[in-house]
Amino acid sequence: MATEYExxxxxxxxxxxxxxxxxxxxxxxxxxxxxxxxxxSSSKEKLPDGDTLWIRFSRGLQHKDTxxxxxxxxxxxxxx
Amino acid sequence: MAFKDLREFIDxxxxxxxxxxxxxxxxxxxxxxxxxxxxxxxxxxxxxxxxKFKGYPEGYRLLGDPFSSGIKKFAIAxxxxxxxxxQDTYRALMDLWDEGLANMIKPRIVSTGPCxxxxxxxxxxxxxxxxxxxxxxxxxxxxxxxxxxxxxxxPDSDWVNWGCYRQMIHNKNHLGGFVAPAQDMASxxxxxxxxNKPMPFATAIGTDPIITAVSVSALPFGVSEADVAGGIRxxxxxxxxxxxxxxxxxxxxxxxxxxxxxxxxxMDEGPFGEYTGxxxxxxxxxxxxxxxxxxxxxxxxxxxxxxGIPITTSHSxxxxxxxxxxxxxxxxxxxxxxxxxxxxxxxxxxxxxxxxTPYPGIAHRxxxxxxxxxxxxxxxxxxxxxxxxxxxxxxEVIHAFGSKCHPVRGTHTVPYAAGNPLIPYQNLEERxxxxxxxxxxDCTWPVDWPREIAVPPxxxxxxxxxxxxxxxxxxxxxxxxxxx
Numbered sequence: 001m002a003t004e005y006e007x008x009x010x011x012x013x014x015x016x017x018x019x020x021x022x023x024x025x026x027x028x029x030x031x032x033x034x035x036x037x038x039x040x041s042s043s044k045e046k047l048p049d050g051d052t053l054w055i056r057f058s059r060g061l062q063h064k065d066t067x068x069x070x071x072x073x074x075x076x077x078x079x080x
Numbered sequence: 081m082a083f084k085d086l087r088e089f090i091d092x093x094x095x096x097x098x099x100x101x102x103x104x105x106x107x108x109x110x111x112x113x114x115x116x117x118x119x120x121x122x123x124x125x126x127x128x129x130x131x132k133f134k135g136y137p138e139g140y141r142l143l144g145d146p147f148s149s150g151i152k153k154f155a156i157a158x159x160x161x162x163x164x165x166x167q168d169t170y171r172a173l174m175d176l177w178d179e180g181l182a183n184m185i186k187p188r189i190v191s192t193g194p195c196x197x198x199x200x201x202x203x204x205x206x207x208x209x210x211x212x213x214x215x216x217x218x219x220x221x222x223x224x225x226x227x228x229x230x231x232x233x234x235p236d237s238d239w240v241n242w243g244c245y246r247q248m249i250h251n252k253n254h255l256g257g258f259v260a261p262a263q264d265m266a267s268x269x270x271x272x273x274x275x276n277k278p279m280p281f282a283t284a285i286g287t288d289p290i291i292t293a294v295s296v297s298a299l300p301f302g303v304s305e306a307d308v309a310g311g312i313r314x315x316x317x318x319x320x321x322x323x324x325x326x327x328x329x330x331x332x333x334x335x336x337x338x339x340x341x342x343x344x345x346x347m348d349e350g351p352f353g354e355y356t357g358x359x360x361x362x363x364x365x366x367x368x369x370x371x372x373x374x375x376x377x378x379x380x381x382x383x384x385x386x387x388g389i390p391i392t393t394s395h396s397x398x399x400x401x402x403x404x405x406x407x408x409x410x411x412x413x414x415x416x417x418x419x420x421x422x423x424x425x426x427x428x429x430x431x432x433x434x435x436x437t438p439y440p441g442i443a444h445r446x447x448x449x450x451x452x453x454x455x456x457x458x459x460x461x462x463x464x465x466x467x468x469x470x471x472x473x474x475x476e477v478i479h480a481f482g483s484k485c486h487p488v489r490g491t492h493t494v495p496y497a498a499g500n501p502l503i504p505y506q507n508l509e510e511r512x513x514x515x516x517x518x519x520x521x522d523c524t525w526p527v528d529w530p531r532e533i534a535v536p537p538x539x540x541x542x543x544x545x546x547x548x549x550x551x552x553x554x555x556x557x558x559x560x561x562x563x564x
Contacts, residue, residue, distance in 0.1 A: 008220070008348065008363045024348055030208055031221045033250045033347070058362035060218025060351045078347045079254055079368045 004028045005069055006054040015055070015067065017042050022075060028054070037073040044068050082159075082313035083288045085194070085332035086381055089157060090129060090143060096162070098126045098153055105132045108222075113215040116144035117386040123149050129381075133211040139379035140211050145227070145386065146289065147393035150424070154396060157289035158312075167472040170421065174404035176312055180294075181303070181408070185310030187317045193331025195284070199323060200374040206252040207371060210335065215386050216353040220363055221248040223352065224255065224337070227385040227393055228285040229295040229305075231327050232268045232341075240327075241268060242295045242305035244394075247283060247337075247369065248349050255337075255369040256349030258361070261514055262457060262498060264301065269341055269367065278340035280325035281369060286334025286381045291317065296394060297401035298455045324372040334380045338373040355398075357389040357427055358504040361511060395424035405455025406431060413449050415442070421471035422459065429503075430461045432471035435524070443522040444492065451497070451518060458500050463521045468538070480523040494518040 005025040009015060015023075020039045026032060041047040042065070050068035057063065083089045093099040106112045112130055119125050128144040147153050155162055155169050158176055200206070212224035225247025233240045241264045247255040259266045272279035284291075290312050294305040310316045319328035322338045329336050346365035353359045385392050399422040407420040416436040422428060433446055443464035450456040463485075469476045485491065499506065499516020506515070525535050537543065542550065 010362075026221065031214060031249070032208075032252075033221070056218055058351065058364075059359045060216070060220075060353075060363075062218065077250070077254075079250075079342055079345050079370065 004052040004054065006056060007069075008056050008058060010058050012055070012063070015040050015042075018046060020072060025053070025069070033077065035075040035077050036071045037075055038069050038071045040070075041068045082290060082315055083157070085288055086143065086286045086334060086383070089146070089289050090381070092156055093127060093146065093153065096152075096156055098156065099129055100126045101129050101131055103131050105134055106130050107134045108136070108211045109134075109214045110217055112142065112144070112213050112384075113386045116148075116384060117216075117388055120145055120148040120386060120392050121389065123391060124152075125149050127153065130211075136211045140382075141379065142211060142213070142382040142384055143286070144384055145393050146292075146383065147396050148385075148391055150391060151396055151400070154289075154293070154400065157293065167470065170400065170403075170472060171419070173400045174407060174420075177297075177401055177404035178408060180308045180310075180312030181299075183311045183314075184303075184307035185314070185316050187306045187310060187319045187328070189328065190318045190320055190331050193318060193320045194377045195320065195329065195331055195333045195336050195375050196323075197378050198376045198380075201323065201372070205371050205374055207249050207255070207337075207374070208252055209374075210376075210380070210382060212249055212382070213384050215384065216359075216388070218359070219248075219352050220348070220350040221250065221256075223248050223384070224382070225257070225283055225285070226387065227292060227296075227383045228283050229287055229291055229330070229333075230265065231282045231284065231329060232265050232279060233327060234268050234302075235271050237302070238304075239302050240304045240306060241265060242291075244292075244295045246352055248352070250347060250349075250368070253339075253371045254347075255371065256347055256366055257369060258349060258352070258366050260500060260502075262500075267301075272341070273343040276343045278342055278370070280322075280327055281339060281341055282322050282325070282327045282329045283337040283369075284329045284333035285336070286383050287330045288313075288317075288332065291330055292383075292393070293397050293401065296397040298398075298405060298457075300454055322373070323375060333377075335374070335376040335382060337369075337371050338375070339369055339371040342368045342370055353386070353388050354502045355387045355392060355394040355428065356502050356504050360504040360506075361501045390427055391424045395428060398422070398428050399424040402428070402455040402459065403431065405453060406433070406450045406459075409449050409453035409455065410446060413445075415446055415449065417446065418467045419471045423472075423474065428459065430463060431456065431459045432463045432465060432477050434465050434467050434469055434471050436467050437524050437527050440527045442527075443520060443524055447492075447518075447520040451494075457498065460497075460499075460503070460516060460518045461521070462518070463523055465523045466525060468543075469523070481521060484525065485521045485523045490522045492520040492522065494520075 053069035055063035349366040
């Protein structure tokens with residue numbers, strides 16, 4: 001099970017720090033897409049049991065800091 | 081004699097020293113992409129054939145950008161002599177293109193073919209069984225389709241379109257993809273989507289090189305690439321019916337993905353390092369392909385292009401076929417053009433057209449026709465030069481541009497035009513809406529300038545000296561002490 005994920009954002013404001021939100025992520029083993037409900041945080045201390053979340057901007061540039069993600073549920077992809 | 085499949089072409093590339101077999105295990109995650117990119121940037125290097133991928137069985141192979149680094153590999157694909165000049169090779173390839181279009185040969189339907197050696201349907205469908213590459217760091221996903229033929233049929237006619245539209249893996253049986261609004265598959269899919277019907281498609285990966293080239297090209301609306309490929313090959317393409325829809329695919333393809341493009345469904349796709357040399361277009365909601373079946377040859381060979389700065393297959397294939405299309409459109413209009421060149425190094429942004437200038441304003445007429453034809457729609461910058469300039473000689477072209485194009489009177493902008501969302505210099509709003517603009521650089525001497533007093537004589541060896549002096553100097557060149 002992958003413990004590192006990645007998501008794409010237009011700006012960091014797309015991520016609701018400390019709140020549960022819906023987002024599209026991909027694992028970094030196979031790059032498979034998942035839509036999930038998850039709590040995300042910019043601080044590992046605030047979400048100690050979370051997995052690593054890498055962030056990329058819409059043209060692929062990677063944000064210098066990782067966030068943390070705790071997946072709370074799976075959601076159907078748009079084509080499901 | 082045309083190649084019957086990709087494997088014959090690979091053998092020929094190897095025999096000509098244009099292929100390197102990489103037997104060492106390579107990671108599909110960026111490492112292979114970086115190797116291909118490095119090859120593409122060497123400009124004259126061989127293509128890599130990867131023979132072992134990390135996490136995949138022996139025999140699952142991938143050919144990296146078979147037409148990068150200029151046109152020699154195209155000449156091999158077309159069966160041309162390899163000792164011709166750059167200019168003559170280009171002209172010969174464009175002539176072959178014209179011949180294929182003028183003498184189309186319909187495909188031949190066969191009952192089966194090597195692409196049916198393995199068939200995965202239903203729950204067996206799993207795109208991750210194939211070593212699709214993570215091509216660039218920061219791409220939206222693994223792209224199984226970066227150099228291939230996607231087949232779609234117009235629902236209102238017999239027209240079957242073959243195109244190369246990038247395809248990214250979402251999960252084991254879905255792909256996402258980008259199709260520009262002005263591309264053929266967008267218009268075909270639009271007819272299905274308006275009725276909320278899925279559009280059957282098939283993607284053939286790893287075909288004979290002529291099929292690859294025509295799939296990347298821009299043919300007139302309604303012309304089937306398969307017929308033109310047959311015309312170029314001078315023999316029909318063998319096609320075999322798909323397992324799960326009514327489309328036909330090249331029987332010798334290495335891998336075939338069958339399925340449907342889902343109507344009124346979009347999912348984030350990209351970003352992707354594109355042929356423009358930049359990742360200009362953002363991740364955005366785009367069409368979704370559902371895969372119903374995968375067929376493939378034993379020991380399949382995928383193909384991949386790592387788009388980016390020139391020269392990739394996209395640059396060389398489009399340079400040749402777009403230039404041929406523009407040349408044909410201009411000739412069909414009776415315009416006295418000499419040559420058309422789209423130099424791959426310019427990333428398909430610039431076409432240079434040489435012409436006679438029998439009347440004022442001919443550069444504008446040339447530009448109107450070039451931009452009005454399908455092959456010229458994505459070339460935003462045109463340079464029109466006099467007939468004493470070779471469009472293939474960049475020293476001459478850049479000198480003509482610098483010395484003959486008046487910064488005001490010779491530069492003609494078209495501020496509003498249909499565009500391309502991938503073009504890097506456009507602002508975000510222009511990219512979002514594919515709004516374009518164009519410019520014509522008229523590098524011809526004005527026809528209304530009196531020849532004797534206004535047109536400066538060209539100070540070049542072959543124009544500023546009497547013929548007798550030129551011949552004397554050339555005849556004595558080595559006697560003067562020069563070695564060549």
